Amino acid sequence: MAHVRSLFFTGAASESEAKAQAAKAAGHPSSLIWNITNRCNLKCSHCYMAADAHILPDQLSDEETLELVDRMNAAGCPVVFLSGGEPMLRKNFWEILERVHSYGIKPTISTNCTLVTEENAGRLKENGVKWIATSLYGTREYHDELTQVPGTYDKVMNAVRILRANDIGVVLKTAITVNNWDSIYDMIQTAKDEGVGIFYICDLITSGRSEGEEALRISKDQWRELCDFIVSDMLDPESKMEYDIGAIPSTIPYIAEQFIKRGVDVEKGLHRLSLFSACPVGQGHMAINSEGNIMPCQFSQEWTVGNIRDMSIEDATKLLRTFGEQPSQGQCAPENCAYTHICRGCRVKAWMRTGAENGGNAFSEDFSCILDKATGERDVDLAAAGVAPCQGSCSL
Numbered sequence: 001m002a003h004v005r006s007l008f009f010t011g012a013a014s015e016s017e018a019k020a021q022a023a024k025a026a027g028h029p030s031s032l033i034w035n036i037t038n039r040c041n042l043k044c045s046h047c048y049m050a051a052d053a054h055i056l057p058d059q060l061s062d063e064e065t066l067e068l069v070d071r072m073n074a075a076g077c078p079v080v081f082l083s084g085g086e087p088m089l090r091k092n093f094w095e096i097l098e099r100v101h102s103y104g105i106k107p108t109i110s111t112n113c114t115l116v117t118e119e120n121a122g123r124l125k126e127n128g129v130k131w132i133a134t135s136l137y138g139t140r141e142y143h144d145e146l147t148q149v150p151g152t153y154d155k156v157m158n159a160v161r162i163l164r165a166n167d168i169g170v171v172l173k174t175a176i177t178v179n180n181w182d183s184i185y186d187m188i189q190t191a192k193d194e195g196v197g198i199f200y201i202c203d204l205i206t207s208g209r210s211e212g213e214e215a216l217r218i219s220k221d222q223w224r225e226l227c228d229f230i231v232s233d234m235l236d237p238e239s240k241m242e243y244d245i246g247a248i249p250s251t252i253p254y255i256a257e258q259f260i261k262r263g264v265d266v267e268k269g270l271h272r273l274s275l276f277s278a279c280p281v282g283q284g285h286m287a288i289n290s291e292g293n294i295m296p297c298q299f300s301q302e303w304t305v306g307n308i309r310d311m312s313i314e315d316a317t318k319l320l321r322t323f324g325e326q327p328s329q330g331q332c333a334p335e336n337c338a339y340t341h342i343c344r345g346c347r348v349k350a351w352m353r354t355g356a357e358n359g360g361n362a363f364s365e366d367f368s369c370i371l372d373k374a375t376g377e378r379d380v381d382l383a384a385a386g387v388a389p390c391q392g393s394c395s396l
């Protein structure tokens, strides 16, 4: 997760980024993604949660969910993403949301939008929801094929219009693969036409129903092309779009390099990154699933560090912070990469690649790096622009 405009300039996510940084500095959870149910009315072919019509056997009870919100408040959690499965399918969804709102915790709902109506858009707004994050995967035909439910594309577009008419901000998200690469620029244009504030592009994470699907990931050249487009769009005074990039943190130093090449001052962005690396693991980020399992990142449901039934949020936060205190290894190690302390590489990909069954090595290198360090010298030197080389500890 890295909001490009808010990092380098000022953008739609500046307020939440500032809250997250303040929470991290205070030792609180900086952001919390809570998959409140694994039940879903769609069956997307790539879903890392492998969500389907079923509730997981050990799902938190309604009482436990409300207690958890109380505990989030006591732990100083500033923002919570209610996700799933489809969060609006959980029968006490509104009760959870009302409790979150009662504490002034900022809620964002990550929903497939099939259950957003004119009536409940107003209720979302009354309960402090300023942003709804929803998913779009390409053309109508491709979106409906991927979600395995005909009519889903039209429901999403209808919901986006309802939300915008109610002045609720929309984040449009896509998991980019070789199958929808050809539609990416059309999706961004659709987002602009519909008044969407943030466009989130996530690298495919090969877990859940995507396990073993590495061949579907787009190439490094394609990522660089996409980053070049984002840089140009950021510099277009007509464009206000915020871009968020997920699960491929090396895009951020790459984008910083492109800004420098174009004579843009990146000092502010580099300073922010020195406080909060592009990979959120170990930076105060926490994921909790519907059974209460705690994870450093939502993208691997197997990399758990405990369960919220027997661990306090405060202890979980401290434990997760230790993942930010150890240097990354291999090409991501401080001696090999001057950008490691602002990037750190994708820790969940490192953990998954080194084998969940062997305990995984969360600190090993991230081979998805788009900087192609093996090909030699960088043509832009971020160090000269203020990126001090890592001093051996990446805890920053």
Ligand SMILES: C[S@@+](CC[C@H](N)C(=O)[O-])C[C@H]1O[C@@H](n2cnc3c(N)ncnc32)[C@H](O)[C@@H]1O
Pocket (backbone or CB within 6 Å): 040, 046, 047, 048, 049, 083, 084, 085, 086, 087, 110, 111, 112, 133, 134, 135, 173, 174, 175, 202, 203, 204, 205, 206, 207, 210
């Ligand atoms: C798990 S869904 C839950 C919220 C809601 N049901 C939805 O689909 O928007 C949250 C986001 O994760 C994304 N996602 C699911 N599987 C993924 C994967 N394997 N790699 C990257 N993103 C993925 C989805 O596209 C969606 O935008």
Ligand code: SF4
Pocket (backbone or CB within 6 Å): 040, 041, 042, 043, 044, 047, 048, 049, 050, 051, 052, 084, 085, 086, 112, 147
């Ligand atoms: S990506 Fe979202 S909508 Fe699709 S199956 Fe998973 S939880 Fe459901």
Ligand code: SF4
Pocket (backbone or CB within 6 Å): 249, 250, 253, 328, 331, 332, 333, 337, 338, 339, 340, 341, 343, 344, 345, 346, 366, 368, 369, 370, 371, 373
């Ligand atoms: S080598 Fe690793 S830490 Fe350095 S930029 Fe690439 S992914 Fe990031």
